[in-house]
Amino acid sequence: MAKQTLPVIVLKDLKKRFGIGDAEHFAIDGIDLTIRQGEFIAIMGPSGCGKTTLLNILGLLDSDIEGEYELDGKQVASLSSRRQARIRSQQIGFIFQSFNLINRLNVIENVALPLTYKGMSRLARLKKASSLLQNFHLGEREYYMPNQLSGGQTQRVAIARALVNDPAIILADEPTGNLDSRASHIIMEELSELHKRGNTIIMVTHNPNLTTYASRVIIMLDGRIDSDTQKLPKKRKPAAKKPLGKKKKDKAAA
Amino acid sequence: MRILLINHIQNAQQSLKSNRLRSVLTMFGVMIGVASITTILSLGTGASKIVTDQVDALGGTIAVVRPGAPSQSPFEDVARMPNRQNFAASTLTDADLLSLQKLDHVQAAAPLMLLTGAVRADSIAPSNTPIVATTPDLAIVNSLEVREGQFLDDDLNPNTAVIGPQLSIDVFGTEESIGKGITIRGKLFTVIGVLERTNMPVNYNGVDFDTAIIINKNSGRILNQGIIQIQQINVRADSIANLDQVIINTNKILLKNHANEGDFTVLSGEKIAQPTNELFYAIAGVTTAIAAISLLVGGIGIMNIMLVSVAERTREIGIRKALGASNRDIVAQFLIESLALSIGGGIAGYLLGYLTAFAISSFLTFDPAFSWEIGAIALVLSIGIGTLFGLYPAFRAARKDPISALRQYD
Numbered sequence: 001m002a003k004q005t006l007p008v009i010v011l012k013d014l015k016k017r018f019g020i021g022d023a024e025h026f027a028i029d030g031i032d033l034t035i036r037q038g039e040f041i042a043i044m045g046p047s048g049c050g051k052t053t054l055l056n057i058l059g060l061l062d063s064d065i066e067g068e069y070e071l072d073g074k075q076v077a078s079l080s081s082r083r084q085a086r087i088r089s090q091q092i093g094f095i096f097q098s099f100n101l102i103n104r105l106n107v108i109e110n111v112a113l114p115l116t117y118k119g120m121s122r123l124a125r126l127k128k129a130s131s132l133l134q135n136f137h138l139g140e141r142e143y144y145m146p147n148q149l150s151g152g153q154t155q156r157v158a159i160a161r162a163l164v165n166d167p168a169i170i171l172a173d174e175p176t177g178n179l180d181s182r183a184s185h186i187i188m189e190e191l192s193e194l195h196k197r198g199n200t201i202i203m204v205t206h207n208p209n210l211t212t213y214a215s216r217v218i219i220m221l222d223g224r225i226d227s228d229t230q231k232l233p234k235k236r237k238p239a240a241k242k243p244l245g246k247k248k249k250d251k252a253a254a
Numbered sequence: 255m256r257i258l259l260i261n262h263i264q265n266a267q268q269s270l271k272s273n274r275l276r277s278v279l280t281m282f283g284v285m286i287g288v289a290s291i292t293t294i295l296s297l298g299t300g301a302s303k304i305v306t307d308q309v310d311a312l313g314g315t316i317a318v319v320r321p322g323a324p325s326q327s328p329f330e331d332v333a334r335m336p337n338r339q340n341f342a343a344s345t346l347t348d349a350d351l352l353s354l355q356k357l358d359h360v361q362a363a364a365p366l367m368l369l370t371g372a373v374r375a376d377s378i379a380p381s382n383t384p385i386v387a388t389t390p391d392l393a394i395v396n397s398l399e400v401r402e403g404q405f406l407d408d409d410l411n412p413n414t415a416v417i418g419p420q421l422s423i424d425v426f427g428t429e430e431s432i433g434k435g436i437t438i439r440g441k442l443f444t445v446i447g448v449l450e451r452t453n454m455p456v457n458y459n460g461v462d463f464d465t466a467i468i469i470n471k472n473s474g475r476i477l478n479q480g481i482i483q484i485q486q487i488n489v490r491a492d493s494i495a496n497l498d499q500v501i502i503n504t505n506k507i508l509l510k511n512h513a514n515e516g517d518f519t520v521l522s523g524e525k526i527a528q529p530t531n532e533l534f535y536a537i538a539g540v541t542t543a544i545a546a547i548s549l550l551v552g553g554i555g556i557m558n559i560m561l562v563s564v565a566e567r568t569r570e571i572g573i574r575k576a577l578g579a580s581n582r583d584i585v586a587q588f589l590i591e592s593l594a595l596s597i598g599g600g601i602a603g604y605l606l607g608y609l610t611a612f613a614i615s616s617f618l619t620f621d622p623a624f625s626w627e628i629g630a631i632a633l634v635l636s637i638g639i640g641t642l643f644g645l646y647p648a649f650r651a652a653r654k655d656p657i658s659a660l661r662q663y664d
Contacts, residue, residue: 061656061657088576121257
């Protein structure tokens with residue numbers, strides 16, 4: 001990265017222990033890591049190396065940890081579970097491999113769901129979700145149920161949901177794991193679009209091809225960081241597809 | 255905060271709707287419980303209200319003297335069901351009656367001596383026909399109207415009787431029975447009057463005058479092996495203003511007559527109805543307690559279905575937590591769902607309860623009473639049930655670990 005931005009996430013000797021006694025083992029065994037604002041990090045590594053565990057910890061879903069985790073300058077351990085929930089609601093967006101939409105809610109309600117916990121009224125929620133879905137070219141699918149969508153569409157809905165509360169950090173756990181290569185490509189374009197607009201993205205992946213989108217690649221092995229590579233921003237061909245995602249500027253220009 | 259609450263309510267609405275049949279069936283449990291409680295309470299209140307109404311109708315100038323000390327709790331009355339006068343020898347005497355009649359401001363005082371025994375004429379009267387031995391003053395005190403003929407009179411032959419219209423129909427097949435003979439415990443009486451229909455089977459005299467036969471006090475004494483047994487003395491003051499004075503004097507003179515033993519009770523106004531009321535309340539209370547068991551079953555139904563719902567939606571809980579729901583939000587979501595079930599059931603049960611009460615009351619002589627207390631009881635009960643049985647599933651939902659919850663299959 002050319003210019004140094006503020007660190008958002010600082011990990012110091014982070015450990016996560018599973019099991020007790022003989023069965024005890026560390027899924028994460030001493031990680032020191034600083035993640036700065038605006039980075040697009042791809043975390044790679046074999047199965048069971050602790051990638052997802054790390055992501056869950058970063059997303060405040062797992063607070064039973066040893067070591068230090070500082071988020072925006074605050075020690076996470078000192079935060080109440082209520083405060084942590086509020087941070088999840090306001091600063092973090094999750095994208096899962098298995099999409100994790102709620103099946104009995106339609107697309108627009110799924111996208112609007114995170115806003116519920118920000119205390120927005122239903123109308124405001126649906127309006128915001130609707131405008132976001134328009135950007136994702138899913139405007140016509142608003143009242144579809146999740147099981148009526150293709151995999152790529154479902155993941156785009158899930159990304160829209162992760163973005164609806166304007167999070168600074170986006171955590172993606174194998175976002176393309178269940179998609180074919182064409183759909184994967186579209187999703188990755190979405191993510192790199194978000195990255196360009198200044199979001200911090202942390203993505204766990206198995207697929208080495210996807211690291212081309214990232215600005216920094218971390219390879220994990222047995223709960224430790226094996227290698228940490230900064231990449232120079234690659235000059236890519238302009239996207240053949242119209243850029244997706246939120247684009248207030250483009251709109252204003254048009 | 256307010257908006258958050260509305261959000262939770264919308265949430266609950268959504269999830270209950272998506273399981274419509276299950277929600278309705280769960281509500282049924284609470285509905286049946288609340289319905290039976292509403293029915294019992296409205297009928298019980300209605301029944302005790304009629305006695306109060308009768309006392310009011312007499313213009314509030316009536317005081318009633320009963321043997322025995324005042325009862326301390328309604329359950330004493332239940333234990334003495336159905337009519338304690340039937341079993342205990344009365345403490346009231348002829349002398350008491352005479353001294354009451356002589357008191358100032360007493361318009362009239364009449365004794366009630368209740369007998370049982372066979373009554374027959376052309377056909378046999380029902381076995382529980384009340385035989386009332388009293389004085390002619392009873393007509394004044396109780397405002398008894400004679401439809402035909404005349405009421406008792408001291409100047410007439412003692413072996414005369416006044417009968418209720420229903421009894422007349424039962425034994426003679428007609429309400430026109432003046433001059434006919436009627437046999438009480440094998441002794442022949444002549445009918446000299448038929449009462450106007452009162453339609454008050456439940457009243458403070460403990461006698462349904464529609465089916466009763468009224469005879470002279472002395473005839474009663476003869477039928478009762480020469481002993482006077484006064485179960486109640488009705489005293490009527492000459493005006494409402496003087497009733498208090500009459501009650502005080504009654505207490506004084508009776509205490510004197512009874513050697514300062516308080517073995518009698520003087521009741522007036524609403525208190526006349528009280529033993530009856532308390533009896534009804536006690537009965538209503540006991541049956542309500544039994545009905546409450548069905549409510550409890552309904553509550554367990556809610557808890558059961560909420561636990562199923564929590565288990566089914568484990569993944570959803572994980573998602574919601576990942577998206578920013580706090581534990582409190584999850585508790586609120588599930589608690590509001592169970593409250594919606596119980597309150598919905600409660601309202602439906604309240605309505606059904608009144609429908610049932612009116613259906614039942616078409617076989618009874620009184621109507622169910624409406625009072626805000628019954629509505630409040632129904633509401634409080636259903637809210638209580640919803641909270642009580644919703645809390646555990648809600649906390650269980652909130653305690654779920656988001657990571658393992660997310661791993662669950664949908």
